[in-house]
Amino acid sequence: MSVSCPAAFVAAPASGQGKTTITAAIARYHRNQGRRVRVFKTGPDFLDPMILEQASGQPVDALHLWMVGEAACRAMLYEAAQTSDLILVEGSMGLFDGDPSGADLAQAFGLPILAILDASGMGQTFGALVHGLSTYRPGLSFAGVIANRVGSPGHARMLEDCTPDAIRFFGAVQRNETLSVPDRHLGLVQAGEIADLDARLEAAAAAIEEAGVTGLPEPVTFHPEAIAPITATLSGVRVAIARDAAFAFMYPANLRLLEKMGAELRFFSPLAGDGLPEADAVWLPGGYPELYLDQLAANTALKSDLEAHHAAGRPILAECGGFLYLLDELADREGHTAAMAGLVPGKAQLADRLQGLGLQAAPLPEGELRGHTFHHTRSEVGLEPYDHCWRARGTGSQGEAIYRDGRLSATYLHAWFPSNPEATAQLFRP
Structure with a gap:
């Protein structure tokens, strides 16, 4: 009706x-x-x-x-x-x-x-x-x-x-x-x-x-639109999500989808000194880590928790700012550098100009996820990309690199989870 x-x-x-x-x-x-x-x-x-x-x-x-x-x-x-x-x-x-x-x-x-x-x-x-x-x-x-x-x-x-x-x-x-x-x-x-x-x-x-x-x-x-029902494919899965001024770029629809799939969302603040809550999977969304280098570097407990989580083979999804946080080092525009989590070998620095912009899709093993990229940092990563995103406009140039190490997935892309709920579930499912 x-x-x-x-x-x-x-x-x-x-x-x-x-x-x-x-x-x-x-x-x-x-x-x-x-x-x-x-x-x-x-x-x-x-x-x-x-x-x-x-x-x-x-x-x-x-x-x-x-x-x-x-x-x-x-x-x-x-x-x-x-x-x-x-x-x-x-x-x-x-x-x-x-x-x-x-x-x-x-x-x-x-x-x-x-x-x-x-x-x-x-x-x-x-x-x-x-x-x-x-x-x-x-x-x-x-x-x-x-x-x-x-x-x-x-x-x-x-x-x-x-x-x-x-x-x-x-x-x-x-x-x-x-x-x-x-x-x-x-x-x-x-x-x-x-x-x-x-x-x-x-x-x-x-x-x-x-x-x-x-x-x-x-x-x-x-007018109404028939949408496929969401099944509880993440029932009981505890997803730890970084959320504060450094990690704030998350779509409300992404959070709703995780909850509809049965996930238990556990938010924590790296800037406040929080360690990683008990979790089966971790999501590090984008934001402004480059503005809080020293605070993030000082939270050594979280770095140890993430290292242990990764070593145990549990899922981690790191997007843009979250990806930068997993590198060895991150520097601001003036060159001030701080040590980050060190789960992805490499470094990045804030640049004067925009370095990436546009709609892209990530061809993951779990399935394709659509999203976008928008960042001012340049990164040098000592890890061979699993693949590259493809651009919605079909310009022929490569999209953002996708890095995989076990259950860790890191990229500049901000994914729209509802574009592929099953792929999303597989990314976070232990």
Whole structure:
């Protein structure tokens, strides 16, 4: 049985237009009105969803036609629509960027586009950009446009006057740098590290209200999708998961899948000095180990625990930051080096430029897992790769290396576990 819910796909012509801030502001505003708001983020992303979760008070899942799959995306949207008063899907990069793009996702599920345009330093050209975005692909529904970083009320009136008549002008948000969220080399700073994040979100919600961006988009009809049931193939398996500021990049859907398969999740903090809890398998997700070199190096008990766990032939999955932590050494951009766990021979250093980016799939012995890579470190590993990931865009160049040593699997790839539940179960099953 289909269900309807007001929904919009929040998009922009490029990165840096303020999509996350505006999406979070709209979510917090409607939450403050007593509405239940569900927010999704397009494509692979860990940092924006942390902000959006705090704004909406609800978990934020990824939607992506290749990594997540169309059927799974449809199922998540349908489930959200059953209990929500508003659904927002924040896009990634520009509306038509990527293959598949945000526009592909919006069109697949009938989500109208709510465009965010940074209007600073812009006059009537604003109307031309809105016209282009709204007409570039026939059949793509448009909810309207929000002008962001507007200089004055007069500037706002100019922008509204030049907006095409067929496009709803939702409002103009005044320029206010205090509303923005600080960032670093991998994107936004993690939500837990921003002491005044709630105050920023409340201020952003107030700015949305002042701009008059308070109306709900039109309802969208969402349809059910039959998804294969998850079996308890990890029943009773204890999975130890590193989780703190150094290891925070994990999809909520990955955690839910492990729990649905019967796994008992045991979280621990390497930064807090925790040792490894009693566990049958270990997951070291990505994050920012390069920012906490000395703290990680000082936790010698955890290093010994991981060495014993590995020697006993128990599974370890290390992704990106987790992979870096298993190397012999890790260095920051200035060359400060610290000893890591030493289970994978090699070293890595933070570089000035991005070293890996894109959607990839890992051909593991357990089965193929889809995911993405995004890192600023260069690594030298004294271990022959088991294989390399393949790129979704088929550029012909090799993807990230996959290292295997017994039951230890290490790679820069961040895997989307639901892309292959059985392969995931085999990775963690003792």
